[in-house]
Amino acid sequence: MRSGVNFLRYRLHNKKGLLNLISAINGEIRNPVRLLQLDLICNKYNIELIQELTYNNGWFSGLFDSDGSIYMNLQSAQLFISVSQKNKFILDLLPLLYSGSVYTDKTSFKWVKKNDILSLLD
Numbered sequence: 170m171r172s173g174v175n176f177l178r179y180r181l182h183n184k185k186g187l188l189n190l191i192s193a194i195n196g197e198i199r200n201p202v203r204l205l206q207l208d209l210i211c212n213k214y215n216i217e218l219i220q221e222l223t224y225n226n227g228w229f230s231g232l233f234d235s236d237g238s239i240y241m242n243l244q245s246a247q248l249f250i251s252v253s254q255k256n257k258f259i260l261d262l263l264p265l266l267y268s269g270s271v272y273t274d275k276t277s278f279k280w281v282k283k284n285d286i287l288s289l290l291d
Contacts (some may be wrong), residue, residue, distance in 0.1 A: 188214065195219045199228060202260045224266050232259070253282045 171178055181187050196219030198204050204220070211218045222228065237252040253274065255261050257289060260271045260280040269282030 188216075191216060196221065197228065199232075199259055199262070213284060222262050222266060229263075229267070247280055247283055249283055251276050251279055253279045 179188060189195045191207075191214065195207065195211065195216065198207050199222070204218075208218045221288075233250075233252055236254060237250065239248065239250050241248050252260065252263065255277050257271065257278040260278050263282075264270055267282060268285075269280055271278055271280045273279075
């Protein structure tokens, strides 16, 4: 426990355990700040950083669960799927895999897909 705050700090001092942890999370990080931190530690241990995101990666379902929405325009009867984020870098990956587009929405960024969103259900 950390003094005066409501969180735990876990320190790993075992090199084998640290290398196992890096291996487990390498390729799963998308937040640019955390990705930079992981890159630094990968460089220290001569490990190649994995940044590839694939269509069937479960990361998108977690992102959508926390920051996504589905809505319908009643006038045009079009169905939309969207995800909002303050960091555009995270959303820039989505059009490459799932099509759609990213645009600025007041104080944040939004990825929107208008057509064929039912293909994402699988």
